[in-house]
Amino acid sequence: MNTSEDHGIAVWVQIARAHSRILNQVEQALRQAGLKPLGWYDVLLELDRAEEVGLRPYELEEKLLLRQYGVSRLVDRIEKAGYLKRVACADDGRGQKLIITKRGKLARQKMWPVYRGVIEETLGRKLSNTETADLATLLEKLTM
Amino acid sequence: MNTSEDHGIAVWVQIARAHSRILNQVEQALRQAGLKPLGWYDVLLELDRAEEVGLRPYELEEKLLLRQYGVSRLVDRIEKAGYLKRVACADDGRGQKLIITKRGKLARQKMWPVYRGVIEETLGRKLSNTETADLATLLEKLTM
DNA sequence: TTCATATACATGCATTTGCATGCATATGGT
DNA sequence: ACCATATGCATGCAAATGCATGTATATGAA
Numbered sequence: 001m002n003t004s005e006d007h008g009i010a011v012w013v014q015i016a017r018a019h020s021r022i023l024n025q026v027e028q029a030l031r032q033a034g035l036k037p038l039g040w041y042d043v044l045l046e047l048d049r050a051e052e053v054g055l056r057p058y059e060l061e062e063k064l065l066l067r068q069y070g071v072s073r074l075v076d077r078i079e080k081a082g083y084l085k086r087v088a089c090a091d092d093g094r095g096q097k098l099i100i101t102k103r104g105k106l107a108r109q110k111m112w113p114v115y116r117g118v119i120e121e122t123l124g125r126k127l128s129n130t131e132t133a134d135l136a137t138l139l140e141k142l143t144m
Numbered sequence: 145m146n147t148s149e150d151h152g153i154a155v156w157v158q159i160a161r162a163h164s165r166i167l168n169q170v171e172q173a174l175r176q177a178g179l180k181p182l183g184w185y186d187v188l189l190e191l192d193r194a195e196e197v198g199l200r201p202y203e204l205e206e207k208l209l210l211r212q213y214g215v216s217r218l219v220d221r222i223e224k225a226g227y228l229k230r231v232a233c234a235d236d237g238r239g240q241k242l243i244i245t246k247r248g249k250l251a252r253q254k255m256w257p258v259y260r261g262v263i264e265e266t267l268g269r270k271l272s273n274t275e276t277a278d279l280a281t282l283l284e285k286l287t288m
Numbered sequence: 289t290t291c292a293t294a295t296a297c298a299t300g301c302a303t304t305t306g307c308a309t310g311c312a313t314a315t316g317g318t
Numbered sequence: 319a320c321c322a323t324a325t326g327c328a329t330g331c332a333a334a335t336g337c338a339t340g341t342a343t344a345t346g347a348a
Contacts, residue, residue: 007276008267009260012166014283019163020209021287022156058296065164070335072298077334094296094343116153123152126286132151135282139158142270142279143165202326214305216328221304238313238326 044108047100054097173262188252191244198241
């Protein structure tokens with residue numbers, strides 16, 4: 001009931017507001033550019049980083065904080081678009097490797113400037129470089 | 145392409161991660177307690193603050209950053225649960241006033257300690273009081 | 289080896305969301 | 319008063335999501 005605890009709620013409320021605003025802007029910009037939703041970008045980025053080795057669905061789940069069934073079906077859609085391929089996993093008969101395709105890399109490359117543009121514009125308008133850096137530091141502590 | 149811009153993306157990524165984690169925790173806690181989702185709380189809080197005067201749906205839309213159809217249907221559900229009533233608007237034939245009921249107030253009161261508990265625990269574990277206050281200040285600048 | 293349990297992933301079904309559109313009243317110009 | 323346009327809210331339909339459960343392989347203990 002003291003001051004610091006009240007700040008806790010304030011932090012959460014602001015996180016939720018910031019998240020909502022920024023996400024809306026990004027999704028709208030992607031949509032207007034005829035591109036895929038942000039979730040696709042996240043997956044493609046991780047797969048791109050993983051190179052030809054690929055990632056297991058459960059790894060994606062952990063990295064992106066998604067639910068198991070969420071990954072399963074998101075991957076379905078991205079696969080149908082031809083942006084990734086599912087390959088049976090050599091050392092685990094239950095599993096599979098997700099590997100980005102050429103077209104997937106292309107798609108991610110097209111999304112990046114739109115995505116980045118919105119973020120920089122949104123944040124740049126509101127915060128100085130120092131404030132942005134400070135904010136990043138504090139948020140990292142929070143999500144560690 | 146400079147350092148400050150990279151922080152911008154970092155800030156966004158951390159906001160998204162923090163949001164995801166915290167929201168999951170809150171929703172899970174509410175669910176386990178047999179309570180309604182967080183969206184219901186937000187609506188009930190605003191209506192509670194508005195007292196017997198109530199709020200127009202479009203005001204809720206602005207306050208909570210929801211879409212028009214989102215409000216329309218969320219209000220449908222909350223109304224069906226008996227937590228609010230829709231009243232034709234006196235000075236605008238198109239509109240209506242949303243007014244919280246006794247049961248709605250009760251429902252919000254039950255949700256609050258669960259909600260608050262998760263937030264305080266989640267944030268308290270990771271940040272000092274000073275850091276929490278600083279974070280609140282920076283985020284407020286961002287969402288202003 | 290055999291069995292119990294855990295892990296990886298998929299899926300049926302209900303609920304929620306997004307998008308586009310519809311309907312009714314309000315408002316401002318003529 | 320009349321019309322064009324704007325505002326407030328609802329809703330049909332398709333897509334996405336949540337939850338529970340199913341199937342198959344893996345792992346470890348006996």
